[in-house]
Amino acid sequence: MDTVAEQTLLKKGAEASLYLADWHGRKVVVKVRIPKKYRPAALDEQIRSYRTVHEPQLIHEAKAAGVPTPLIYMVNVPEASITMEYVEGQQIKQLLNKVPQQKRQELCVKIGELIGKLHRQGLIHGDLTTSNMILSPEGKIYFVDFGLGEKNIELEAQGVDLHLMKRALQSTHYQFWEEYFKGVLCGYSSILGSEATEKIYEKIMEIERRGRYVEERKQ
Amino acid sequence: MYPLKNVESMKNMPKKQRKDKTYCLGIESTADDFGVGIASFTGEILANKSDSYIPAEGGIHPREAARHHAEVADKVLNDALSAAGVKPRDLSVIAFSQGPGLGPCLRTGATVARALASYLNIPLVGVNHSVAHIEIGKLKTGVVDPVTLYASGGNTMVTAFESGRYRVFGETLDIALGNCLDVFAREAGLKHKKGLPLGAAVERLATEGKNLVSLPYVVKGMDLSLSGLLTATTALLHRGSCRLEDLCYSLQENAFSMVTEVTERALAHTEKEEVLLTGGVAANKRLQSMLSVIAQEHDARFNVVPLEFATDNGAMIAWTGVLAYRHGLVTPLEESFVKLRWRVDKVDVPWIQ
The missing domain is CATH 1.10.510.10 (Transferase(Phosphotransferase) domain 1)
Incomplete structure (x- = not known):
């Protein structure tokens, strides 16, 4: 994520925070799955890393199936973050x-x-x-x-x-x-x-x- | 509930009674508890008495529970009336839980309610059990417009008020949270402690658990599923390779994390400023602590309904009866049949603006 400068919080959802950022001249969304303090750390990590890995895979396959989805630029599993295309609309x-x-x-x-x-x-x-x-x-x-x-x-x-x-x-x-x-x-x-x-x-x-x-x- | 067609009863009431001394008696009998509560029209709870059916073994047998209710009805009624210092003639309206719940149990409560209303010649109000849980929670904690997690032996749902009704934002796709804990406790041979649900035994053992065992975590959109978790935990129990304390701990952590995640999603979605926890499982300290964390993160106030009013009780039915009656809703005798599967989001709540 060090390559992403200048982040502004777009939305704080229940599960993740969405940041608007610039990534190599592209307007991107960085989705960070924030650690959830209410559940045990081991369970939390398991859930967050599972979803961080699977989400980009599904987004990619959805695109192949003919469903418009944002482009994925980068996935950072330890930080549970996904950098993807910002969709206007x-x-x-x-x-x-x-x-x-x-x-x-x-x-x-x-x-x-x-x-x-x-x-x-x-x-x-x-x-x-x-x-x-x-x-x-x-x-x-x-x-x-x-x-x-x-x-x-x-x-x-x-x-x-x-x-x-x-x-x-x-x-x-x-x-x-x-x-x-x-x-x-x-x-x-x-x-x-x-x-x-x-x-x-x-x-x-x-x-x-x-x-x-x-x-x-x-x- | 139907609009009051005939307001005679209200009109004919002496002025004094209409104003200061108007009371509603509520009867609750959806499952294992037979409860009678008395509420004044100004929101005082004057009595809240109940008697629980405790099965010799296994879960609630609906017919046996109904038989218990019929046996204790007059005792509980008398207890409530004398605790409140109210005579039957002082009552203005009889409310009863019309559903959802177990048929035989509901019918027993409804029969008592009909008999009382007919004998005293006062109106009858059928109340939705889930709505009543939310309303008494609001009355007792002072919250106004909460996201409510109602978790009990028969229900697990996240609701919030939106356009005239309590809408369901998330719920279990199969079994209820309390049911999940109770069944596991029974499988593990844990015993009832008087006055406490079996699930409380799981909570006690869970505090001694250290190792988190990997179990299914199933959140689907805003809904969750607990039956797979129960099956997996029970299978591990019978295999005997894990400590019971660790299983209780892991079961609770998984199940509560799932309901907390769903509640947080509803909170983020509705942007409400209050979280209310009610139902029998509300007594669980671990669940309370998880929910207070998410409330804090979303700058919402967290409230737990006091246990007496969080488990099934007559007071909640009486108070909701007051709210409905004051808004002109009564249930004619011929419409007072019980509704076993009466969803909370099918009920108009005109008393909320």
Whole structure:
């Protein structure tokens, strides 16, 4: 990280701090997973280094799968930091409720397509929320924060991934979440086909029934 | 809960009673505790009595627990009324926990509540158990708008108020935190200490643990999964290669780190300024210390609900009944069936601005 001069704190998240910096003339984001004092040092180190190693791998594979992600410049495991491209644009979370209905629909379908592309390649994002998606000025949606992701081709993992997307929509966009989620599934199905989408929808329902105190669950 | 269609009962009440001497009696019976609490409309808790069903072996048997509740109901009711110095005729409303919980237990509490309300001819208010945990926590600690971690034998969820409801920001995808600890304790042959959940035995042994054993750590987005952790820890226990103290320690460190991580994410996401810990597992000192660390890091105040009001109790139902009733919500008799899987985010809470 010694090559990165002049850092300004962009965002202090729950898990990591994001710094804006200049790296060899490029505008970069340095994501540093800060040690968590609440958990034992050994466990903390294990979790942070695991996520620091796996996140760039997944970001790279996502790109290969056709999902826009930031370029990775450098990974520093002992410091648990990742230096990556700064993506210009706006978080989907901030603009989704503000744009006209047709644009909303378009964005959700696009998001669904991208999730479909990830799943088609056996990639699980692990934290699909609208704050982890950035709309660039040229209209591309970037997926960021693969820290909780994994490589998994099982229907179960894909179902949980989409279930989390649904939950995120319900908690942050509760007025329109149904419309949004429908759009996401529509985009998903354009990549994976309606049969696979129906299967995954069934899976999501099953996962939700497994949760505690869900109305739909059989007694 | 439904809007009050008929406000007769309130109108016909003598003025004095309406103002100063209005009391709500709350009945809690979602699981192993049968509790009765009495709250005044101004937020005083005048009584909070309960009697717990303690199984001879194994976990809670719903039918046996319900039988226990039916047997102790009149005793607990009388205890609460005499502790509060309130006569049944002084009560203005009866609240009961309508769900979520174990069917037979809920039905027993609901039956007592219906009988009382019909006999006294006063309104009935069905209360959501999870909402009640949050509301009594707010009343007792003075927090206003917290991120709440509610962790008990049956629930593990992180909630915060947003647009008319308590929204769930994270929760367990399978078993609850208290359940995880209890089952492990039972597998390890640990015994109940009177008045304490089995999980408390795990906490005691964990303080003597030194070596952190590698166990699954499963956080998925804002949610977490504990069943794999329980299975792995139990498997190591039966293999006999690890000290029980180390297993208790490692189980707690992993499980609590997971819920703390999820709570911190909700805190960062909502940018609230208060963290509230409630539910039976709130008594655990290690969990308290982890949460106080994240609260501090996000400049939030950390509050633990006093144990009497953190475990299942009647006072929380009574107080939430007051809040609902004051906002014109009552439950007609024909709508008072219990709701076994009534999620907290399905309930409107109009008393919060």
